[in-house]
Amino acid sequence: MSVSIIRRVASPKKVLTAAAVAAATAGMALSAAPAQAATGSASSAQAIAHRMIPDAAQFAAFSKIVSHESGWNPSATNGSSGAYGLVQALPGSKMASAGSDWxxxxxxxxxxxxxxxxxxxxxxxxxxxxxxxxxWY
Structure with missing residues (x-):
């Protein structure tokens, strides 16, 4: 749906409000992006995981968890708990043990x-x- 069609349907403020309500209903949080944008898209994150987890059954299980936890969004943030990232680490800073670019x-x-x-x-x-x-896990 193009932006012009959205504007004809409702004002941008109403669209954002509806999106926020839908996200809240689904248990998701809308938050500002981190200071740096996440590297890559969901499909590239999946490709990285596939290379790191070559076993098909293990990758499938990992993928199901990440899909449920973050939708493969590396900057996903849970507004209630503060859990962060693909695997929703709590606190997110725990992931620093794997690299400073967590x-x-x-x-x-x-x-x-x-x-x-x-x-x-x-x-x-x-x-x-x-x-x-x-x-949960």
């Missing part, structure tokens, strides 16, 4: 998330099983 680099976030899943659950597939049972 706020903007999907590869750093993926490395941290994979290490977390392996150390806490044994694997991404085990983390996904836990997520399915509990709605």
């Amino acid at each position: 706020k903007t680099n999907p590869a750093t976030q993926i490395k941290w998330g994979l290490d977390y899943m392996n150390s806490r659950y044994g694997s991404p597939t085990a983390a996904w099983s836990f997520w399915q049972a509990n709605g």
Whole structure:
């Protein structure tokens, strides 16, 4: 839908208000972007993860978690808890152990998330099983 069509349907303020209400209803938070824009899009973050997790079952489980947690948005921020990034680390600064560029680099976030899943659950597939049972990991 083009911007001109949106403007004909409703004022930009109403569109943004509707988007904020829809996001809040879905449990998402609209927030300002971090000081630096995230590197790459969701598809490039997925490609990075696929290279880092060559096993198909482990990648699929990791992907399901990240899809639910952040929609593959490296700058996703939970307005309630402050969880941040692809894997919604809480606090997000925990990911600094994987690299100083944790706020903007999907590869750093993926490395941290994979290490977390392996150390806490044994694997991404085990983390996904836990997520399915509990709605979080």
